[in-house]
Amino acid sequence: MTPLGTCRFIPPYLLEEIGRRGGLSAELVEHQRRLDSELRHRRTDAPGHPDHPRRAARARWAVHDAGGRTELPGRPVRRDGQPESGDAGVDEAAVGISATLAMYDEVYGRASFDGEGAEVLLTVHYGRSYANAFWDGTHLVFGDGDGRIFRPFTRAVDVLAHEFAHAVTGHTAGLVYQGQSGALNESVSDVFAACLEQRVLGQSAAEGTWLIGQEIFVEGVSARALRDMAEPGTAYDDPRLGRDPQPRHMDDYVDTTEDNGGVHINSGIPNRAFVLAARAIGALSAGGSAAEGAGRIWYDALTGGSVGPDTAFSAFAAATTAAARRTGGAEHETVVREAWEQVGVTPGSRRTTPPPAPDDRLVRVSRSGGFAGLTVRGALDLDSADPRVPEVQLLVDRIDLTALARGAPQPDRFVYRFELCGDGPVDVPEQDLTRDLSELADLLLSDT
């Protein structure tokens, strides 16, 4: 399994949220989901694959037109050194990739995403009303948006730079696209997207908007952007999108099984640490550029060997703190350490903390849904002195969570979630509760 994964710029939870809220037709959401899932099986970065990047002396990038279809890379339209094509999507991608390659070359001394000058293959006009952009391991791919919520994804130069940074990460630290390492993978892409945008606009870290995907929404959507690195959780609040779910501090870290463990959600925490570091370091240096200040520190950490596939927040913080000391001395080191501490991350151990052992004597029940949308929870430790233990133990011994017949949830009816001594969680709609499950729920929820 590759450590990179396929990054989709619009996270799956947001697509589904939009689908639920009627912003995209169900057919379109399904179509997009199918494409995304096919892509995961269509990786083409194996060296023997015909689309594997060539190392050409002259053409460092090539933009292709998929013509609304989903075959990659599509028809070649414009290469490095060629004049404008007249097609807005093609020319926006050309401008974006030129600026991105220039930043990596001039600021970080890096030749393309692999560090060896690989040609960058880009594809625009991908799919039908495709509301996303992604890197599949070989191609940077951009849809034209659905026109109702999303505009074409080539409009925003930070989208392209975000996807390109996934390619850099895949060839360097290889942060696994899951949990904390996945949130770091996402954050690093936002970091270099913001650096690129500010560099293109000639802004300092103090002047930058720190908004990611500012240009992707059509008029009338209540969204300043897709993410706000400086103020995570405030980028959008719209009836069709829901509300920006990003936390800004470890206290609010979101534990979820969706979105590969919340990679697009918890990236808000390291994103804010970067902004705090970039502003502080920018204030100490002439020009105050994020790309050349904190950006260089993050780049050194990402590529320096101490960050690997399973690096978690605290270890990444330690790597950036060490990189700050190497490049800027004690003053920069302190700034970076304080930035991480302000978001609740203490620079420290090098590896992801192991997952806690399953609570194999713990029984949990919760009830959610219902018209008011409230959740009640109950739990019982079978090793405790609680008087309910004998009765609960008897029920747990009888219940087989794997053998339950369950139908679809019904509007406004309750849904119960059971976790029995490390088994589950299993969700059961109210109408499908067995007698034993009802009794167990009554026992555990009675004191709440």
Ligand SMILES: [Zn+2]
């Ligand atoms: Zn991404």
